Structures are given as structure tokens and as C-alpha cells.
Amino acid sequence: xxxxxxxxxxxxxxxxxxxxxxxxxxxxxxxxxxxxxxxxxxxxxxxxxxxxxxxxxxxxxxxxxxxxxxxxxxxxxxxxxxxxxxxxxxxxxxxxxxxxxxxxxx
Numbered sequence: 001x002x003x004x005x006x007x008x009x010x011x012x013x014x015x016x017x018x019x020x021x022x023x024x025x026x027x028x029x030x031x032x033x034x035x036x037x038x039x040x041x042x043x044x045x046x047x048x049x050x051x052x053x054x055x056x057x058x059x060x061x062x063x064x065x066x067x068x069x070x071x072x073x074x075x076x077x078x079x080x081x082x083x084x085x086x087x088x089x090x091x092x093x094x095x096x097x098x099x100x101x102x103x104x105x106x
Contacts, residue, residue: 037065086104
């Protein structure tokens with residue numbers, strides 16, 4: 001008699017799923033920081049601008065940070081993209097193992 005948990009499908013490779021989770025989390029953090037950037041900049045402007053004015057260093061650092069965040073977002077977007085012309089094949093169950101989704105040539 002087989003236990004119910006022994007027959008459950010397992011991921012194809014734990015390393016693949018860990019890498020995908022890390023990239024997904026990093027992408028979410030970049031999206032969150034890009035969303036919060038205007039609010040953070042406004043708060044910095046209100047705090048520092050009302051006392052002595054906003055320095056050019058703060059403005060330059062803000063633009064550099066926004067550029068880095070935007071570059072990271074674009075890089076993560078293209079890193080996980082399928083090659084041009086390929087079709088997506090969804091995850092399937094094959095011989096008791098989960099075969100992850102992937103791109104297949106047309």
C-alpha cells in the first residue's frame with residue numbers, strides 16, 4: 001500500500017524552481033520600488049526641501065536610482081521571456097513527475 005504523499009508529483013528539479021522563485025521575488029521588489037519611488041521622492045522633497053532646499057546630489061542620486069530600477073525591471077522582463085516565434089507549452093504530468101512549462105519551436 002502506498003502512502004498518499006509518496007505518490008504526489010515532485011518538481012522536475014528543485015534548483016530550477018528555486019531560481020524561478022528568486023527571479024520572481026526580485027521582479028516583485030523592483031516593481032514595488034518603482035511604484036513607491038514617486039512617493040519616496042516627494043517625502044524626501046518635503047522633508048529636506050522645507051528646511052534648506054533640495055541639494056543637487058539628492059536629485060542626481062534619485063535619478064540614478066530610478067534608472068537602475070528601470071534597467072533591472074527591463075532586464076528581468078527579458079530574462080524570462082520566451083524566444084521569438086516559440087509557443088508556450090504548459091506544465092504537464094509525465095510518469096508521475098511534473099514537467100515545467102517551456103517554449104517549443106513552432
